[in-house]
Amino acid sequence: ELRWKACLRGCRPKNLKGLLLDEKFTAGFDALLDIPGVWDGMRLTTLQKMMAMGCRDECLNYLRHIKEVFTGLVGKDALGKIDTATVKALEGRAPGASTKDLAELRGGKIFSAFSDREREMIYERLQMIDGLVPSLFTFFRDIQYLKLCIDCLKRLVTVPKRESVCETLARTYSDKNQRKGHVKIQITEDSFVDQAGTPADCIDLGIRQLVALAMRYYPAMKADPVKENPVRMAPTKADPAVLRSLAELASRLGFDTPQIRELIRYPSLRTVRLDSSPSMPLHVTSGDGVAMDHRSGIPRTEAYEEDRVFLFVTQLHNEQQNWGEGITSFFVRKSVYLAFFGRPTST
Template structure:
C-alpha cells in the first residue's frame, strides 16, 4: 500500500478511535427485551440460518455474553441518556441499565446472536452487556455529521474472520460504496468489503466480482434484485465467473427479470413492499407453485396461519399478498434456484458454444450474438437487432440443445433415487429411454442450422442428409396422478429417471401447448425452466420443429 493510501487509512482510524473514546459512556447489563435493531437490507436478507448456527454453538459452549467482542454497541442522544434510561450501580460486578416507558436501545451489531440468545437463555436470565455511546442532540456542522455516520458504519460493518457476512451483504455493500447504487463512492469502505472476500487465502472472489461489474447488462440486471433483500442470503459470488464465462447474458438476464416480475406480481406492483419481503418467506415460497399444486398450497397455508409467511407486513397486506400468492402457477424462482438452474443451462450452453467461432481475445460475444453472426446474409445485422430478427431460429437451437444436451455432451444427469426406480419399475420398462447416437444428434442439429440459412465452420461439419430421430413418447413423471416432484428436486439438473418425460416436454409440440397443469411434474418443470431462461425469445414466437 502506498504511503499516501496508508496515511488515509491511519487518519480515518484515528478519527473513529477518538470519536469512540470521546462518546463512550458506560458498559452495562441490559435486558434483551429492551434492545432493538434497524430493519434494513441486512435484516430482511436473513433466512435465520445464522441464528440456527449460533444456537447450535450455544448448545455446545454456552452463551458467551461477557466477551468484549460480543458486547452490543448502542448509540443514544444525550437527551435520551438523561431522560429515557436509568442506571443502577448497586450491583458489584456491573451496572444495570433499564429503559423508561417504551424506549428501546438501538443496537448496531449482533442481531442474530441476540436472536439465538433469546431462544436459548431462560426467560429470567435474558440479559446482555451493552457498550453505550452518547452523542450530542444537535450536530454542530457537516463534518461532525459525517464523522457520526462513519462511526455508525464502523460498528455495523465490523466482522471477525470467523464470522464472515454472507455473500449477499458483501455484494450489496460493495455496490453501494462503489457508487453503483444511491450512495456516494467511498473507496476505503469499498476496499474494506473487498478485504472480507480475501479472508480465505487464495480466494479469487474479488476478481470474479470486478469482472462481473464490467458486463453492464448482467450487472444492472442482477442489481435490480437488490430491492428484494430476502433473496440475497443465497447469493454466491464464487460462481459469478462461471456465469460470465457462459456468455449467455440474454438468458441469465431473462431469468433474473423473471424473478423480479414474479415478486412484483406478488406485491401487486407496489415496489415499496418489495424491500419488506424477508429471507424466511423467500425460503418458504421458492420452487412452489400454489395454483398448480394442492400440496404446495396446503403447506403455505400452514405457514401463513402460524405467522411465518410475510411476517414483516401488517395483517391486511399479509392477506393481500396471500391472495396473490395463491394465483402463481409456476415454480417461484429465487437466486437460490437460479444458481442451481444455471448448471442445467450450462448443459445446453455446452452444445451451443460448439456452433460458433472461437471468440476474439479482445472482444466478448454472447452465444446469441455469435450465432447471429453466422447467419448467411449479404446485409450485416447489428448485434443489438440480431436476436430480434432471428429469435425464432435462436429459440429452436436452444430448445434442441436443452432437449438432447446430455446426449451430445459429457454432462451427466443426477442419479434417480432407488425408491422411485423400484416403485415405478414397470413404468420404466415401458418408457425406457430411447438410445440416440451422439453423431446423429449433431448431424440433425447441423442440418437444422443449414436449412435455416446459417453458415457452419468448415472443419467438423460434414454435409450429410438430416437423420430421422425416433418419435417421442408422450409421457410424464411421476405417472401416478397423486404424486409430484419433491420441492428440493425442482431446480438444477434433472434426474436420470425423467429422460423421456424431459424430452417430450422440451419438444416443439409440447412447448406450444397451453393447457393448465394440475400438479408439479418433470415435464412441467422442464417447460418452466426453459421459459425462465428464454422467455425473451418466446414472446409472439412460434416454436417450430
C-alpha cells in the same frame, strides 16, 4: 463497503471484481437489491463461470424474472419487506399449479412484515404465478443446466469475445431454405409445420428450437476432452450422429456456418432419433409430484428420459394451465426454459 470486501476469501474478491466490470450483469444484480430476502442465494464462487458461459441475455432474463415475480406479489414499494425466510419458503414452489404447494405456503409463516389483510391479497396473487417461483438460489443451480445446453450450440459457431452464443447464431441466419413470410416449426423429430412470421421470428424461434434440441440430446453432445498431447487429436465424446442432427436442424431453419456445413457431413444414424409421440406432456399429477430438491439444477436421469420426447417449442410455449396436487418434471423443465428465454413475442 471496503470492510466487507476485505472479508471475502478465495476466488470471491476476483469474481466480484469481474462482475463489477460488466455493466449489464452489474445492473441485473443491482435491480435485485430492492429485495433483501433473495441475497441469501447469492453465490460469488460461481460468478466467473456464469460470465464465461456466453449466455448474458438469458441470465439477465432470469434475473428480471425474479424481480417481476416478487413485484407482482407485493408491489414495487413493498419489496424491501420480503425477508429471507419468505424467499426460502417460496423458491421452487408452484403455487399457481400445485394445490399442495399452495396449502403449505398458506400454513407457513411467510410475509411476516405484512398485515393479515396484505397477506391474504398476496396469497391470492400466488395462485396467478406461471411456473416455479425463482430466486438467486435457483438461478445459480439452473445455470448449470443452461450451460449444458448452450455448450451444444457452441459447436455450430465461433463465438467472438464479449458476444453471446445466441447473438452469434442470430448473425448467421441467412434466410436459406426458408419460405418468405413463414417460420418453420419442428413439432416432432421428423415433422415440421409452417406458421406466419417475420425474419426476426425465424431467428428467435430458430434459436429456441436449437435450444430445445440441445435439451433433448445434451448428454450425447458432451464437450470434447482437453488435448493432453497437442500433436495428437483427442477423440470426441460426442455422438457424431447427434451432432449431425443438430447441424441439419440449424441448416433447415436458415442458419449457415462452416461448422454447420462440416457437421452435416457426419454419419447419420436413425437410432439416435426419438420416437414421435402424439401425446401431450402432463404438467400436474396426483400425489407429491417432483420433490423440492429436484426442481432446480440438472435434471435426474429418470426425469430427463421421461421428458425429452416432449421438449419441442410447441410444448415449451404452450400456455395451458392446470391444477393438481403436485407438479411433474416436465412442468419444471418448461419453467426453467421460460425463466431463461421467456415467451416468444410472435404468436
